Structure formats: structure tokens, C-alpha cells
Amino acid sequence: MTLDYLIVGQGLAGTALAAELLKRGKKFMVIDRFRMNSSSLVATGLINPVIARNLNMYWKADYFLPHAEKSFRQMEKFLGESFYTPLDMLRIFRSDEEREKLRQRLEKHPNPYVGRFREELPPGLKGRHGAAPIRGVAYLELKTLLPAMRQYLRNAGILLEEYFQYDKLLCEGPLLQYGLWESERIIFAEGPGVLDNPWFPDLPFAFTKGELLTLEIEGGPQNTVISKGHNLVPIGGNRYKFGATYAWDFEDARPTPEARALLEERLQELLTLPYAIRGQEAGIRPTVRDRKPLLGTVSSDPRIAIFNGLGSHGAIMAPALARDLMDYLEKDKALMKEVLVHRQIKAHNS
Numbered sequence: 120m121t122l123d124y125l126i127v128g129q130g131l132a133g134t135a136l137a138a139e140l141l142k143r144g145k146k147f148m149v150i151d152r153f154r155m156n157s158s159s160l161v162a163t164g165l166i167n168p169v170i171a172r173n174l175n176m177y178w179k180a181d182y183f184l185p186h187a188e189k190s191f192r193q194m195e196k197f198l199g200e201s202f203y204t205p206l207d208m209l210r211i212f213r214s215d216e217e218r219e220k221l222r223q224r225l226e227k228h229p230n231p232y233v234g235r236f237r238e239e240l241p242p243g244l245k246g247r248h249g250a251a252p253i254r255g256v257a258y259l260e261l262k263t264l265l266p267a268m269r270q271y272l273r274n275a276g277i278l279l280e281e282y283f284q285y286d287k288l289l290c291e292g293p294l295l296q297y298g299l300w301e302s303e304r305i306i307f308a309e310g311p312g313v314l315d316n317p318w319f320p321d322l323p324f325a326f327t328k329g330e331l332l333t334l335e336i337e338g339g340p341q342n343t344v345i346s347k348g349h350n351l352v353p354i355g356g357n358r359y360k361f362g363a364t365y366a367w368d369f370e371d372a373r374p375t376p377e378a379r380a381l382l383e384e385r386l387q388e389l390l391t392l393p394y395a396i397r398g399q400e401a402g403i404r405p406t407v408r409d410r411k412p413l414l415g416t417v418s419s420d421p422r423i424a425i426f427n428g429l430g431s432h433g434a435i436m437a438p439a440l441a442r443d444l445m446d447y448l449e450k451d452k453a454l455m456k457e458v459l460v461h462r463q464i465k466a467h468n469s
């Protein structure tokens with residue numbers, strides 16, 4: 120059978136692509152080797168239209184957020200699972216000075232996702248300087264979404280659970296050929312696995328390692344994400360995720376005692392309640408030097424495309440970018456210039 124698309128990778132990027140292809144009635148096959156510590160399976164899964172540090176709106180949040188909500192809701196219906204939960208969020212101030220600085224900043228750059236500052240905090244939290252409520256936040260439970268999509272693909276017979284061997288892709292004929300499969304196009308969505316990809320060498324990645332803890336807290340804040348440098352995210356019952364750390368220099372993707380110690384220190388500063396650590400996970404984010412995604416095709420062969428560089432904001436961006444990439448490939452609709460894979464990249468400076 121001739122396919123419309125081969126997709127390499129079933130992280131958040133590959134899953135959003137699969138959902139988009141299903142919507143469009145395309146014939147496709149996903150190839151993914153499973154990794155428990157892929158960025159997508161480790162991720163907190165927070166969808167947040169605000170940069171917590173300075174209360175600015177996240178880049179194009181107005182564009183990404185409505186489509187993310189709509190798409191994840193559609194995926195919930197389609198897959199018969201629940202994994203998208205809207206939450207409240209409080210960004211706690213560390214000092215009166217910080218609160219005043221952020222108030223002035225908001226006066227100059229109003230942000231509709233930031234509510235009126237409030238004095239009181241939920242019980243169990245340390246802090247005397249109040250907090251900013253943040254709207255539009257949701258928790259995407261990737262440990263439910265990804266396996267559910269995987270099971271769907273497996274049942275439909277359109278999943279190859281193996282490592283994609285780059286030297287086996289033949290591009291000479293009118294159709295791409297990979298083993299027994301012929302396809303019009305291929306989209307690479309391998310996250311950090313792209314380092315093995317000969318069609319997209321030397322991309323401007325600045326991978327970041329992230330670590331987080333899973334906690335149990337009796338009487339902790341319900342339905343509210345607490346943000347104070349790191350995020351405390353309620354994930355159901357008395358369980359929470361707390362993180363994540365950022366490291367640019369790292370040797371491997373394994374959890375470290377240093378990250379655990381740092382997160383525990385931050386927890387002591389945040390909580391008056393006792394907590395129990397139930398897990399620690401680590402993963403590598405596919406971050407780009409200018410913190411924007413990488414989409415597009417190989418200049419010499421437009422049948423070969425990439426969907427990568429989701430960095431630390433994959434959950435809010437993936438559905439809209441999957442749609443945009445398909446519109447680009449199928450309808451020749453231009454991609455945003457900020458995401459073009461062959462753009463000139465400057466270092467991130469905010």
C-alpha cells in the first residue's frame with residue numbers, strides 16, 4: 120500500500136501529527152522505538168500561556184492556546200480517555216519588591232491571562248507577599264495521552280515499534296521507500312533523536328535536561344498550580360509533580376541527586392505541609408537556541424520534513440504547529456517565519 124506519510128517518533132510532536140492526519144483522513148504509518156524517559160513521557164504537561172518569571176504572555180499564546188484546548192478535547196473524545204484538565208494557577212511573589220516590579224511591568228504590557236493580584240494564599244503554603252492568578256492553564260496528562268494514541272495506532276496496524284534506520288530510506292524514485300512501505304512524504308519528529316538524522320544535520324539545538332519529582336501531599340492545594348520558580352502541579356488525589364530543573368551541561372538523561380536536592384530545597388521554601396517523594400524522573404528537552412520550534416522540509420527534497428524543537432512548551436504549541444505543517448505540505452500555506460527550519464538563528468536573549 121502507498122502511504123501519504125511516514126512519521127518518525129511518537130512523542131508529543133508525532134502524536135499531534137498523527138491526530139492531524141487522522142482528522143484529514145490520510146494514510147500513514149508511525150515508526151517509534153519506545154523510551155520511558157522520552158521528553159514527552161517525563162514532562163510535567165503544563166499548558167501555560169504566561170511566562171511565570173516576568174508575567175509576560177508566552178510567544179503567540181493567543182494563537183496556540185485555543186487550538187491546543189480544542190484539539191486535546193477532540194483527542195479525548197476520539198481515544199475515549201481523559202487527559203486534559205483546566206487548572207487555576209497562582210504565581211507567588213518572593214518579596215514586595217518583586218510584586219511592585221511585576222505590577223509596573225503589567226501596567227506597561229497588560230496581559231489578559233494575569234488576574235488581579237491577591238494577598239491570601241491557599242493553606243499549607245509559605246509566603247507573605249501575595250500572588251498573581253494566571254488564567255488559561257491546564258494539565259495535559261501525557262502518560263495517558265501517549266499510550267492511548269499508541270494503542271490506537273497499534274490496533275489500526277499503523278505503528279512500527281522499532282528504531283527507524285536512516286540508511287534504509289530510499290529517496291531516488293517518485294515515492295519514498297522504507298522497507299516494504301512506499302510513501303509520498305516523511306516527517307521526522309524524533310525530538311533529541313534527530314541527532315542521528317542525516318537529512319537535518321547541524322540544527323541549532325541547545326538541548327536542556329529537565330528533572331522533576333512526584334510527590335504525595337496530604338491537604339495540598341487542590342486544582343491550583345503553585346508557581347514560585349518551580350511549579351507544583353496537582354495531578355489527581357493527593358499527588359503532585361514538582362519541577363522542573365534546567366541543565367545545559369549534562370552527561371546523560373538519568374535523574375541526579377543534585378537536582379533532587381535542589382527541588383527539595385525549593386519545596387522547603389514553598390510548603391508548610393509534610394510531603395513524601397514518590398518518584399524522580401529526568402528527560403532531555405529538544406530546545407533550540409532561539410527557543411522557537413523547527414518546521415519545514417529539506418531544501419533539495421521537499422518530501423522530507425521535520426517537526427521538532429518544541430523545547431519546554433511543547434504542550435501548548437504541538438497541535439497548532441501540526442496543523443500548520445500539514446497546511447504547508449498539503450496546501451502550500453506559508454509557515455510562520457519564526458519556525459522555519461532554515462531560518463537564521465540568533466541566541467535567545469530574554
Ligand SMILES: Cc1cc2nc3c(=O)[nH]c(=O)nc-3n(C[C@H](O)[C@H](O)[C@H](O)COP(=O)(O)OP(=O)(O)OC[C@H]3O[C@@H](n4cnc5c(N)ncnc54)[C@H](O)[C@@H]3O)c2cc1C
Nearest residue numbers: 128130131132152159163164165283310312329402433434
Ligand atoms: C522534566 C521535563 C518537564 C517538562 N515539562 C513540560 C511542561 O510542563 N509543559 C510543556 O509543554 N513541555 C514540557 N516539557 C517539554 C516537552 O516534554 C517537550 O516539548 C516535548 O515532549 C517534545 O516532544 P517531541 O515529540 O518533540 O520529542 P520526544 O518526546 O523526545 O519524542 C520523540 C520520540 O521519537 C522517538 N524516536 C527518536 N528517534 C527515533 C528513531 N530513529 N526511530 C524511532 N523512534 C525514534 C523517541 O523514542 C520518542 O518516542 C518538559 C520536558 C522535561 C524533560
